[in-house]
Amino acid sequence: MTAPLYLEDLHVGQTFVSGSTTVTADEIKAFAREFDPQPFHLDEEAAKDSLFEGLAASGWHTAALTMRLLVQAFPLAGGLVGAGGETTWPRPTRPGDTLTVHVEVLEILPSRSRPDRGMIRARSETRNQHGEPVQVSITRIVAWRRPV
Amino acid sequence: MTAPLYLEDLHVGQTFVSGSTTVTADEIKAFAREFDPQPFHLDEEAAKDSLFEGLAASGWHTAALTMRLLVQAFPLAGGLVGAGGETTWPRPTRPGDTLTVHVEVLEILPSRSRPDRGMIRARSETRNQHGEPVQVSITRIVAWRRPV
Numbered sequence: 001m002t003a004p005l006y007l008e009d010l011h012v013g014q015t016f017v018s019g020s021t022t023v024t025a026d027e028i029k030a031f032a033r034e035f036d037p038q039p040f041h042l043d044e045e046a047a048k049d050s051l052f053e054g055l056a057a058s059g060w061h062t063a064a065l066t067m068r069l070l071v072q073a074f075p076l077a078g079g080l081v082g083a084g085g086e087t088t089w090p091r092p093t094r095p096g097d098t099l100t101v102h103v104e105v106l107e108i109l110p111s112r113s114r115p116d117r118g119m120i121r122a123r124s125e126t127r128n129q130h131g132e133p134v135q136v137s138i139t140r141i142v143a144w145r146r147p148v
Numbered sequence: 149m150t151a152p153l154y155l156e157d158l159h160v161g162q163t164f165v166s167g168s169t170t171v172t173a174d175e176i177k178a179f180a181r182e183f184d185p186q187p188f189h190l191d192e193e194a195a196k197d198s199l200f201e202g203l204a205a206s207g208w209h210t211a212a213l214t215m216r217l218l219v220q221a222f223p224l225a226g227g228l229v230g231a232g233g234e235t236t237w238p239r240p241t242r243p244g245d246t247l248t249v250h251v252e253v254l255e256i257l258p259s260r261s262r263p264d265r266g267m268i269r270a271r272s273e274t275r276n277q278h279g280e281p282v283q284v285s286i287t288r289i290v291a292w293r294r295p296v
Contacts, residue, residue, distance in 0.1 A: 031212075034212075035212035035213065035215055035216050036212070036215045036219060037216070038219060038228065039227065050226070050227065051226065058212075059230055060208065060211055060212045060215050063208050063211065064179075064184070064208045064212065065183065067183055067184045067206065068182070068183045068184065071185060078198070078199065079186045079187065079188060079198065079199075080186065081199055081200075082207055082237070083236065083237070084234070084235055084237060085235065086232070086233065086234045086235075087232055087233065087234075087235065088232030089231070089232060142199065
C-alpha cells in the first residue's frame with residue numbers, strides 16, 4: 001500500500017504504471033449483456049461481419065477496467081474522482097487481452113477559490129499486451145492539499 | 149423496433165429521448181466492487197465523509213447505464229459505435245435515481261475517403277428524475293450510408 005498522494009506530492013511529467021488485468025470473452029459478453037447489448041460485443045459469429053471483424057469489448061468496458069487499474073495505481077488522497085475528460089478508443093479490447101494503464105500528470109491547477117484542493121489534468125493510456133493503445137483519456141481529477 | 153437509421157436519415161438538430169432506468173444502491177455497489185472499488189461508491193457510511201457526501205455511483209457506471217439507454221433509443225444501422233468524445237459528470241448518480249438520456253445530433257461529417265460511411269457528432273445528456281444532468285457527453289459516432 002503506497003502512501004496517499006496530495007497535490008503537493010504531484011509534479012508535471014510524473015508517471016504511474018498500473019498492474020495488469022486480462023479480460024475473457026465471457027467477461028466481455030457479460031458486460032455487454034448488462035450495458036451495451038450489441039451483436040459485436042455479444043457473439044463471435046455476429047461480430048465477424050461487423051466493423052470490428054470479431055468479438056470486441058464495449059468501449060465502456062475498457063473504460064471501467066481502466067478505472068479499476070487506476071484506483072490501484074494512482075493513490076490520490078481522498079480517492080480518485082474525475083470531473084470529466086476526453087476519451088478515445090484507437091482499437092478495441094479483444095478476448096484474452098491483458099491491459100495495463102500508463103498515467104502521466106500533464107498539469108497541476110490549484111483552486112483559486114478553495115484552498116484545500118486543486119485539480120490535475122492527467123493522460124492515461126490503456127495498452128494491450130502488444131503495447132498498443134486501446135484507450136487514451138485526458139481527464140481532470142480532484143487533488144487535495146495535505147492538511148496542515 | 150424502429151427501423152435502423154442511416155447517415156441519410158439524420159439531420160443536425162434531430163433529437164432522441166431514451167426510455168428510463170432506475171439504479172439501486174446494490175447495483176451501485178456491485179459495479180463499484182468490480183470496476184471502481186472506492187469507499188464513496190461502496191459504503192453509505194464511508195461516503196458521508198467524502199466529497200460526495202453520500203453514496204454515489206461511479207461515473208463509469210453512469211456512462212455504462214447511459215450506453216444501455218442509448219442502444220435502445222438511437223437505432224443507427226450497423227450499431228452504435230463511438231470513436232471517442234468528451235464526458236463530464238456535473239453531479240453523481242444516487243441510489244434510487246431514474247435516468248433518461250436526451251440526444252441531439254450536432255454535426256454530420258461524411259467521410260472523404262470512405263464513401264460507405266461518415267461520422268456524426270452528437271450530444272447526450274443523461275438526466276435524473278429531477279431533470280438534472282448527471283452526465284453530458286459529446287461523442288463522435290460512426291454512421292453508415294444506406295446501401296445502394
